[in-house]
Amino acid sequence: MDGPAVEIEYLKKRYGSFEALAGVSLSVPRGSVFGLLGPNGAGKSTMIKSLLTIIRPTECRGRMLGRPIGDRATLGKVGYLPEHARFAEYLTGREVIAYSAGMTGVPVRETRGRVDRLLETVGMKAWGEKKLGTYSKGMRQRIGLAQALVNEPEIVFLDEPTDGVDPEGRIDIRKMIEGMKAEGRTVFVNSHLLGEVEQVADQVAILSHGKVIRSGSVAELTGTGKHFEIRTLGPVPPALRERLESAGIQVAGDRIGVPAKDAGEVQSVIDALRAAGIVIRELKESRQSLEELFLSAVQGARQEGGQP
Amino acid sequence: MRAAMTILWDSFRLLQAKKLFWIALGISMLVALFYASIGFNEQGMTLFFGWKEFENPLLRQGQPEAAAFYVLLFTDVILKFWLAWIAVALALLSTASIFPDFIAEGSIGISLSKPVGRLRLFLLKYFGGLLFVALQVTVFTVIVFLALGWRTGEWNLTVFWAVPVVTFVFSLLYAVAVWIGVWTKSTLFALLGAFLMWGVALLGQWTESFLYQAAHLVPESGIEFDYRTGEQVEKDSVEKNSAAVSFHKTAKAVVTPLPKTRDCTTYLKRLIKMKERDSLLAGVTFDMLLSGSLPDPRMAGAMKRNDERHSFWYVFGTSAIFEAVVLSLAAWVFCRRDY
Ligand SMILES: Nc1ncnc2c1ncn2[C@@H]1O[C@H](COP(=O)(O)OP(=O)(O)OP(=O)(O)O)[C@@H](O)[C@H]1O
Ligand SMILES: [Mg+2]
Numbered sequence: 001m002d003g004p005a006v007e008i009e010y011l012k013k014r015y016g017s018f019e020a021l022a023g024v025s026l027s028v029p030r031g032s033v034f035g036l037l038g039p040n041g042a043g044k045s046t047m048i049k050s051l052l053t054i055i056r057p058t059e060c061r062g063r064m065l066g067r068p069i070g071d072r073a074t075l076g077k078v079g080y081l082p083e084h085a086r087f088a089e090y091l092t093g094r095e096v097i098a099y100s101a102g103m104t105g106v107p108v109r110e111t112r113g114r115v116d117r118l119l120e121t122v123g124m125k126a127w128g129e130k131k132l133g134t135y136s137k138g139m140r141q142r143i144g145l146a147q148a149l150v151n152e153p154e155i156v157f158l159d160e161p162t163d164g165v166d167p168e169g170r171i172d173i174r175k176m177i178e179g180m181k182a183e184g185r186t187v188f189v190n191s192h193l194l195g196e197v198e199q200v201a202d203q204v205a206i207l208s209h210g211k212v213i214r215s216g217s218v219a220e221l222t223g224t225g226k227h228f229e230i231r232t233l234g235p236v237p238p239a240l241r242e243r244l245e246s247a248g249i250q251v252a253g254d255r256i257g258v259p260a261k262d263a264g265e266v267q268s269v270i271d272a273l274r275a276a277g278i279v280i281r282e283l284k285e286s287r288q289s290l291e292e293l294f295l296s297a298v299q300g301a302r303q304e305g306g307q308p
Numbered sequence: 309m310r311a312a313m314t315i316l317w318d319s320f321r322l323l324q325a326k327k328l329f330w331i332a333l334g335i336s337m338l339v340a341l342f343y344a345s346i347g348f349n350e351q352g353m354t355l356f357f358g359w360k361e362f363e364n365p366l367l368r369q370g371q372p373e374a375a376a377f378y379v380l381l382f383t384d385v386i387l388k389f390w391l392a393w394i395a396v397a398l399a400l401l402s403t404a405s406i407f408p409d410f411i412a413e414g415s416i417g418i419s420l421s422k423p424v425g426r427l428r429l430f431l432l433k434y435f436g437g438l439l440f441v442a443l444q445v446t447v448f449t450v451i452v453f454l455a456l457g458w459r460t461g462e463w464n465l466t467v468f469w470a471v472p473v474v475t476f477v478f479s480l481l482y483a484v485a486v487w488i489g490v491w492t493k494s495t496l497f498a499l500l501g502a503f504l505m506w507g508v509a510l511l512g513q514w515t516e517s518f519l520y521q522a523a524h525l526v527p528e529s530g531i532e533f534d535y536r537t538g539e540q541v542e543k544d545s546v547e548k549n550s551a552a553v554s555f556h557k558t559a560k561a562v563v564t565p566l567p568k569t570r571d572c573t574t575y576l577k578r579l580i581k582m583k584e585r586d587s588l589l590a591g592v593t594f595d596m597l598l599s600g601s602l603p604d605p606r607m608a609g610a611m612k613r614n615d616e617r618h619s620f621w622y623v624f625g626t627s628a629i630f631e632a633v634v635l636s637l638a639a640w641v642f643c644r645r646d647y
Contacts, residue, residue, distance in 0.1 A: 052420070055646035056644075074423075078421065082414050085418070102314025
């Protein structure tokens with residue numbers, strides 16, 4: 001039962017002549033929260049749907065939970081909340097969850113207890129017996145999350161879970177994702193809401209035009225753009241400024257940006273500044289936010305792949 | 309097994325949520341009750357549990373013809389119009405949306421991402437749709453069975469043939485609706501397709517029936533029909549027109565691959581066995597009985613041959629093949645497509 005939860009060696013999906021996924025490979029460690037990021041139309045949903053047999057990939061090599069991708073029985077250990085999930089209006093919240101329980105083979109006598117617990121977890125206890133037709137968007141999304149968990153899945157796929165949910169609801173959903181991780185489940189989240197993913201994900205991959213253009217742990221990825229920022233009292237004198245700039249350090253008025261992995265590398269710059277009698281008023285470590293990384297990566301990919 | 313029960317239960321919940329289901333069931337009960345309200349006394353027939361009386365020399369209490377009439381009313385009027393027409397049409401209207409809704413974006417994913425094969429999912433969902441008619445007809449037939457037993461004293465279990473036969477007729481059209489529904493994802497097209505198929509099938513069957521009457525029934529009844537003047541002459545024996553006979557033959561061959569929606573319900577009359585009717589009223593039509601007259605034996609014989617001109621295989625076998633083909637196409641589209 002070791003090895004990654006999902007290991008895609010090669011995944012390609014063509015819709016007619018349009019290539020939605022152009023030979024992607026990625027790996028999702030067990031027990032982690034994995035964020036798949038990408039602009040609209042990047043192929044995020046296509047990726048999840050391929051793993052869950054909802055679409056038929058053109059070419060696919062890889063394994064999920066130790067079995068080849070596309071294996072039916074494995075799907076019993078998987079939970080899924082689709083993008084723009086639509087549940088039958090004539091069912092009650094309880095029945096929606098029970099439907100997923102039945103389809104994944106949860107024994108009848110266990111179903112009731114589990115549904116009760118899940119309704120509680122997603123904060124819908126009072127609404128369990130009401131029809132979905134009377135729910136708000138956020139409530140449906142909560143029921144959607146509950147039905148994805150009813151078979152106690154090893155891996156949960158959430159396609160834009162916070163889509164259309166208010167800020168408070170988003171925080172709740174983030175907490176639920178953290179709860180899933182605490183229970184030992186692997187969580188695979190699709191999103192273009194980077195701030196949210198950044199807070200909850202351990203690993204991310206950025207998808208653009210059907211290709212993975214960056215992947216790794218959040219710390220690693222944002223760490224590549226790590227630098228230190230020094231602010232001085234008054235601008236840096238031109239002579240010193242030239243010297244610093246020739247060493248690859250950015251100087252803009254009273255702001256000095258030093259690309260460095262750790263604080264040790266910054267000390268020489270401080271020494272030089274101090275020697276010139278300059279007063280330092282601030283020194284801080286700063287990381288590239290996921291959003292900056294995302295934008296620069298996606299733009300970079302767009303410039304590289306200039307072809308249509 | 310658990311998954312199968314879940315899908316069927318879901319289909320049942322879906323029906324329950326449909327207003328049309330309850331409306332159809334309501335009308336169905338009214339029709340059945342109306343049927344039960346028909347009785348017979350010394351003068352003739354009574355309606356609405358004895359409230360209205362109609363004199364009739366044949367249809368009187370204790371007469372075997374009365375019992376036979378009562379059965380005939382079921383097979384020739386109620387079955388033919390209510391069950392075979394209105395009940396099926398209402399059922400199509402309310403079930404045509406099942407598949408388009410099922411495969412809608414955001415909803416199909418939940419079912420497909422479960423450890424249930426696509427073909428199984430498809431078939432279970434299909435059978436779930438048939439529940440609509442099966443339930444309605446069962447309730448209806450139970451009432452009719454009780455009414456028949458009460459009015460004629462004969463507890464005839466063969467009336468329950470109505471349940472599988474009417475469900476089968478519905479399934480022929482529903483298969484078309486499902487095929488077009490999974491193909492176009494549109495309820496409207498599914499409905500149009502099913503009704504169009506129904507129309508074509510009916511037209512085919514009417515033509516065949518009409519041509520049979522011209523080629524066989526009319527001459528066998530001893531009537532010669534002059535096509536130029538439109539005059540009818542009764543004779544002892546009449547030669548069959550060979551052109552008419554071959555016309556009918558061609559028509560029958562053309563109609564063979566079509567679903568026999570009408571012929572199936574007509575065949576029900578043969579499956580529902582009634583001692584009196586089968587011996588006494590062979591070949592007697594409903595109108596004759598109402599007017600209180602009986603046909604001459606030659607005509608009755610010709611009518612009986614008309615009623616029984618199709619084999620079981622021709623009626624149900626070819627329809628089943630039609631259904632298998634359409635359902636395979638639908639299943640193929642359902643299993644192959646990306647959602
Ligand atoms: N059934 C289909 N037929 C043809 N093209 C499709 C189909 N489904 C998706 N596509 C195309 O594939 C591409 C990827 O779609 P996908 O839904 O995977 O994007 P996404 O990353 O999930 O986007 P979003 O953030 O908007 O949800 C899109 O350009 C879309 O137009
Ligand atoms: Mg998407």
